[in-house]
Amino acid sequence: VLGYYNLFPQKELVYDDDQEGLSDQIIFKFSHVVAENTPKGRAADKFAELVNEKSNGHIKIVVFPNGSLFSDIDDINALKEGQVHIIATSTSKLGVLSPVWGVLDLPFAFPNHEAIHKGIHGPIGEHLLNSLQKNGIIGLAHWSNGFKQITSNKGPIVTPQDLKGQKIRIMKSDVIQAQYDLLGAKAQQESFNSTYNLIEAGHVDGEENTISNIHSKKFYNVQKHLTISNHGYLGYVVMMDQKVWDQQTKNTQQILLEAMDETTAWNDRHSILMNEEQLELIKRNSSIQIHELSDFEKQEWIKELYPVYDILSTTIGSKLVEDIKELRA
Numbered sequence: 001v002l003g004y005y006n007l008f009p010q011k012e013l014v015y016d017d018d019q020e021g022l023s024d025q026i027i028f029k030f031s032h033v034v035a036e037n038t039p040k041g042r043a044a045d046k047f048a049e050l051v052n053e054k055s056n057g058h059i060k061i062v063v064f065p066n067g068s069l070f071s072d073i074d075d076i077n078a079l080k081e082g083q084v085h086i087i088a089t090s091t092s093k094l095g096v097l098s099p100v101w102g103v104l105d106l107p108f109a110f111p112n113h114e115a116i117h118k119g120i121h122g123p124i125g126e127h128l129l130n131s132l133q134k135n136g137i138i139g140l141a142h143w144s145n146g147f148k149q150i151t152s153n154k155g156p157i158v159t160p161q162d163l164k165g166q167k168i169r170i171m172k173s174d175v176i177q178a179q180y181d182l183l184g185a186k187a188q189q190e191s192f193n194s195t196y197n198l199i200e201a202g203h204v205d206g207e208e209n210t211i212s213n214i215h216s217k218k219f220y221n222v223q224k225h226l227t228i229s230n231h232g233y234l235g236y237v238v239m240m241d242q243k244v245w246d247q248q249t250k251n252t253q254q255i256l257l258e259a260m261d262e263t264t265a266w267n268d269r270h271s272i273l274m275n276e277e278q279l280e281l282i283k284r285n286s287s288i289q290i291h292e293l294s295d296f297e298k299q300e301w302i303k304e305l306y307p308v309y310d311i312l313s314t315t316i317g318s319k320l321v322e323d324i325k326e327l328r329a
């Protein structure tokens with residue numbers, strides 16, 4: 001069943017315990033690119049579990065982690081073509097749909113986790129989800145993975161000048177690109193699951209990511225330095241194609257929405273904890289050198305990167321950029 005490409009989620013005859021006979025089961029394929037032991041991986045599994053429970057097994061979510069079904073280069077097209085039914089793409093990569101998404105990539109936009117919460121679950125997040133309508137996509141939720149850190153083999157990275165000339169793998173995002181350009185680094189936009197090999201082969205010196213991605217993909221084994229910078233946000237939007245959504249019964253939609261709300265609340269709590277726990281594991285299990293930016297050092301980074309706000313304000317939308325600045329106030 002899973003090998004077929006079809007526009008609408010499949011219905012299958014399955015044995016139904018409630019009705020003691022065969023009945024329809026509807027199957028949604030959910031694709032993401034990270035490992036299972038991450039905030040997104042666990043949330044996707046949790047969502048599948050809740051949907052299964054709430055529908056008494058009638059709705060099945062089959063989760064494909066690690067980019068095993070689609071990579072972050074082709075997942076949006078696959079969603080639009082009905083080859084996959086649910087994806088949870090990093091907001092940074094949604095710039096291909098609209099430049100508004102760049103607002104969440106602005107450097108040091110969020111001073112802490114509370115500000116992230118306000119940003120993604122408040123009017124800014126809502127506005128961004130609504131922007132997907134014109135792409136024929138329904139945005140079901142924002143799932144946070146917290147803050148990105150920087151790893152490199154040419155370090156330690158303490159000041160913004162330390163990145164000069166370094167080759168850094170980044171996600172496909174104009175706003176992230178602009179930050180590395182400003183610092184004189186050579187950013188390379190590459191897929192997530194090529195990152196380990198790029199570092200190992202020496203094609204890039206470093207990358208930026210959350211601790212859970214650095215831990216689960218073992219980047220710490222091929223990187224000498226890790227800077228706890230908390231300089232940027234990494235999070236996801238869980239999306240479905242509007243046509244596929246509209247084709248579902250009210251009952252199915254209701255189950256998916258309820259399960260999504262519960263999963264999002266779960267993700268908000270656990271993503272912070274998972275990143276904290278996995279930092280401890282990295283410290284325990286590797287010899288990577290860790291530097292945590294002091295408040296003083298951070299001020300220097302904020303000052304150096306601030307021009308990005310002006311450079312990209314018109315592209316992103318000046319109202320959105322003003323709104324996000326208020327989260328720092």
Ligand code: LMR
Nearest residue numbers: 033034090171191192209
């Ligand atoms: C990355 O490409 O570094 C991340 O977006 C991967 C992910 O989905 O967390």
